[in-house]
Amino acid sequence: MTRLASFTRMKELMTLHYLEAKTTKEKPIIWLTSGAPVEYVVAAGALPVYPENYAAMCAAGHQALRLLEAAEAEGYSPDICSYARTDFGQDLLRGGPAGGLPPPCALVCATNICRTVVKWFEAVARKYRVPLFVVDLPFLHDGLTRDAVAYALRQFEALAGFLAERTGRPFERERLFAAVALSRETTALWRKTLDLCRRRPAPITALDAFVHIAPIVTLRGTAACRDYYEALFREIEGRVERGEAAVPQERYRALWDNLPIWDRMRWLESFFAERGLAIAAATYPNSWAGIDAAAAGSNDPLEALAVSYLRLYIHSGFAQRAETLVRLIEEFSLTGFIMHSNRSCKPYSVGMYGLREEVSRRTGVPGVVIEADHNDPRQFTEARTITALEAFIESMEPLAG
Amino acid sequence: MFAFFHETLKDPLSRLADLRRNSGRPLIGVTPAYFPREWIHAAGGLPVSFWGAALPLSRADALLPPSCCPVSRSILEIELAGLTAELSGWVFTSLCDTLVNLREIFRGVSLRPTLVFPIPLASDPDCRRARLAALIPEVFEKLARMTGKAVTPDALAAAGRLYGDIRMLQRRLYETRRSRPRLIGARDFYAAIQADFFLDPAEYRLRLEALLDELANAAEQKELRAPQIFLSGMIAPPADVLVLLDRLGMPVVDDDFANGGRSVSRPVFSPEDPVGSLVQTLFGGRPCPCLHVPGIDRAAVFAATVRECGAHGVLFLPVRCCEPDAFERPVLNAALAAEGIPALTLEMEFESLPQESLRSRLEAFRDLLEESGR
Numbered sequence: 030m031t032r033l034a035s036f037t038r039m040k041e042l043m044t045l046h047y048l049e050a051k052t053t054k055e056k057p058i059i060w061l062t063s064g065a066p067v068e069y070v071v072a073a074g075a076l077p078v079y080p081e082n083y084a085a086m087c088a089a090g091h092q093a094l095r096l097l098e099a100a101e102a103e104g105y106s107p108d109i110c111s112y113a114r115t116d117f118g119q120d121l122l123r124g125g126p127a128g129g130l131p132p133p134c135a136l137v138c139a140t141n142i143c144r145t146v147v148k149w150f151e152a153v154a155r156k157y158r159v160p161l162f163v164v165d166l167p168f169l170h171d172g173l174t175r176d177a178v179a180y181a182l183r184q185f186e187a188l189a190g191f192l193a194e195r196t197g198r199p200f201e202r203e204r205l206f207a208a209v210a211l212s213r214e215t216t217a218l219w220r221k222t223l224d225l226c227r228r229r230p231a232p233i234t235a236l237d238a239f240v241h242i243a244p245i246v247t248l249r250g251t252a253a254c255r256d257y258y259e260a261l262f263r264e265i266e267g268r269v270e271r272g273e274a275a276v277p278q279e280r281y282r283a284l285w286d287n288l289p290i291w292d293r294m295r296w297l298e299s300f301f302a303e304r305g306l307a308i309a310a311a312t313y314p315n316s317w318a319g320i321d322a323a324a325a326g327s328n329d330p331l332e333a334l335a336v337s338y339l340r341l342y343i344h345s346g347f348a349q350r351a352e353t354l355v356r357l358i359e360e361f362s363l364t365g366f367i368m369h370s371n372r373s374c375k376p377y378s379v380g381m382y383g384l385r386e387e388v389s390r391r392t393g394v395p396g397v398v399i400e401a402d403h404n405d406p407r408q409f410t411e412a413r414t415i416t417a418l419e420a421f422i423e424s425m426e427p428l429a430g
Numbered sequence: 431m432f433a434f435f436h437e438t439l440k441d442p443l444s445r446l447a448d449l450r451r452n453s454g455r456p457l458i459g460v461t462p463a464y465f466p467r468e469w470i471h472a473a474g475g476l477p478v479s480f481w482g483a484a485l486p487l488s489r490a491d492a493l494l495p496p497s498c499c500p501v502s503r504s505i506l507e508i509e510l511a512g513l514t515a516e517l518s519g520w521v522f523t524s525l526c527d528t529l530v531n532l533r534e535i536f537r538g539v540s541l542r543p544t545l546v547f548p549i550p551l552a553s554d555p556d557c558r559r560a561r562l563a564a565l566i567p568e569v570f571e572k573l574a575r576m577t578g579k580a581v582t583p584d585a586l587a588a589a590g591r592l593y594g595d596i597r598m599l600q601r602r603l604y605e606t607r608r609s610r611p612r613l614i615g616a617r618d619f620y621a622a623i624q625a626d627f628f629l630d631p632a633e634y635r636l637r638l639e640a641l642l643d644e645l646a647n648a649a650e651q652k653e654l655r656a657p658q659i660f661l662s663g664m665i666a667p668p669a670d671v672l673v674l675l676d677r678l679g680m681p682v683v684d685d686d687f688a689n690g691g692r693s694v695s696r697p698v699f700s701p702e703d704p705v706g707s708l709v710q711t712l713f714g715g716r717p718c719p720c721l722h723v724p725g726i727d728r729a730a731v732f733a734a735t736v737r738e739c740g741a742h743g744v745l746f747l748p749v750r751c752c753e754p755d756a757f758e759r760p761v762l763n764a765a766l767a768a769e770g771i772p773a774l775t776l777e778m779e780f781e782s783l784p785q786e787s788l789r790s791r792l793e794a795f796r797d798l799l800e801e802s803g804r
Contacts, residue, residue: 108753143527144530163724170546184557187557347531375497375498379527400495
């Protein structure tokens with residue numbers, strides 16, 4: 030990954046977070062999905078813990094395989110999302126970098142990233158005998174609707190009541206507004222940071238963005254998180270000012286669509302760097318890149334929050350997804366795009382083949398689909414991936430910088 | 431007794447033109463699962479249900495990754511192959527992530543309009559009800575655009591009665607099988623249930639009534655004491671598997687298929703209490719792994735259902751790559767183990783099922799059940 034001083038700070042932040050989660054006596058632990066409105070949990074004085082983030086950490090540290098196998102030995106089919114299987118495995122073996130996650134007192138999951146999380150969290154709820162609150166955020170087949178926003182807001186209200194009951198404290202709206210304000214600042218900083226990659230050469234790559242996503246997923250709504258992204262932005266802005274490139278001799282610039290292949294981050298980084306390919310944009314990190322008040326058409330911060338959780342890339346119809354891809358390709362001056370057909374993520378992957386054709390046709394840049402899995406290393410075939418990516422890079426040659 | 435139902439299921443797509451002509455209604459394709467078919471009928475349409483099919487997948491593979499289930503792949507193949515030219519539209523629910531995206535694929539490849547009825551998953555019951563109250567008129571309006579006919583209260587009441595009758599008759603068929611398990615073979619039973627997907631409901635109702643009358647007077651085969659089994663999975667298996675069960679003398683007493691027991695156990699929509707009855711239509715009846723129903727312990731309900739129907743063992747027939755189903759198999763297995771009920775899992779494809787291996791495993795399971803005295 031690009032050598033960034035902020036990396037050390039991020040590791041500190043995440044270590045402190047998991048340390049607190051493992052030792053706290055005061056804060057109730059609530060497990061969340063990455064698309065859930067964490068601001069409510071922060072405002073309720075609970076400590077959010079993300080099994081998705083932990084599963085990714087396990088895979089990035091090459092510790093996922095034995096956890097996957099442990100879950101499968103318990104009867105969980107390899108057809109199940111590998112994040113969920115990794116989570117079941119860490120629970121069985123107390124595995125991964127933090128020696129397992131602390132038990133939850135309640136669970137909150139949102140359907141804006143997938144419906145799989147409902148099944149996953151139902152299994153956790155059964156295991157720990159804790160209540161599960163599902164925030165159902167409707168898929169936006171035809172864009173945002175007033176009904177969808179109203180449905181989300183109504184559930185947010187119910188969530189506040191659920192949290193008050195679970196924590197035994199009254200829910201304070203002032204604390205909620207403070208958390209939302211911090212989230213808003215943080216996501217805006219993250220957006221600005223990602224946008225720095227419009228510059229040529231790109232100061233970081235999307236592979237860096239995947240790594241630095243951890244705090245915004247885990248600590249949104251806190252001052253520590255906002256401060257971290259402030260520092261990260263300044264550091265990368267400095268790289269832009271000094272003309273420092275993430276990939277020396279950047280010739281090609283591509284987009285990565287879908288989650289990363291956590292177990293292969295270093296391998297992919299080397300592979301791309303050796304060939305002068307900078308992954309300058311990605312759809313996944315944008316999921317936490319903006320609470321857009323203007324999009325909500327309202328000054329109400331909670332409405333803006335609801336809109337931001339509804340309008341995720343993978344939670345939108347294909348026409349909207351194609352628009353997003355075309356826009357990113359144009360705005361980031363990309364010469365191609367890589368689509369990770371991810372066995373474990375159907376919302377991202379089902380329909381990808383058709384999108385590749387459409388986006389290539391509309392932009393004139395080539396796209397490639399590679400088959401793998403975000404957390405299951407057994408689904409990655411190195412030779413097949415090399416063949417596909419090399420052919421893709423060759424096809425970008427006429428557009429190379 | 432069952433010849434008509436078998437005949438209906440023999441190449442049903444080739445008869446869609448006749449169905450449209452004879453019924454005088456536009457045909458609407460219904461994908462899995464739980465879209466209230468009575469709504470389509472009330473809008474002047476005729477629902478035709480698609481739960482997957484055994485056919486070579488040459489076109490769908492270009493649009494769907496290998497990790498998609500055979501149900502979605504074969505439904506897309508049917509559309510891409512032009513076998514559904516008689517349909518005037520497609521309806522979807524938001525049953526799983528694959529089907530949500532399949533609807534988007536259909537919008538790109540199909541010439542026919544599509545609509546989606548997103549089944550709410552909110553934990554909070556008031557939120558669910560409010561959402562459903564907002565969705566009902568929206569879906570009715572879209573259906574009317576598809577069929578050219580508005581949904582009226584009278585049409586809705588009539589459709590509710592028609593489909594309610596069918597549901598009651600199907601329940602009687604299920605009860606008949608439970609009380610006299612050797613009376614109806616598995617292949618015959620599911621033909622009678624699945625013919626519903628491709629028939630005019632008025633005709634299906636008549637045929638089902640006649641069948642139940644005949645069954646009431648039919649004598650149950652005096653079979654050996656073969657173990658009775660309960661079938662579980664998202665959808666009923668291909669006919670090959672049912673034939674095998676019949677040949678091996680393993681009577682099926684009940685099931686919880688989404689296109690079987692789960693649907694049959696649900697009440698139909700009633701216009702008198704639209705939201706309340708829709709809550710029951712969607713979340714009442716046997717629990718489905720695709721739907722989040724707070725406060726319902728599916729494993730406990732499942733084990734109780736198996737116990738009460740007198741099954742000696744459970745045969746899980748999961749469709750390959752069906753994630754919601756796969757999530758719950760460990761807990762269902764554990765619930766059965768706690769009751770001392772043996773279970774076997776056989777993963778299903780529509781095509782190239784290894785017959786010999788299936789037979790061997792089923793025979794071994796039957797022997798196990800016999801030896802264990804069940």
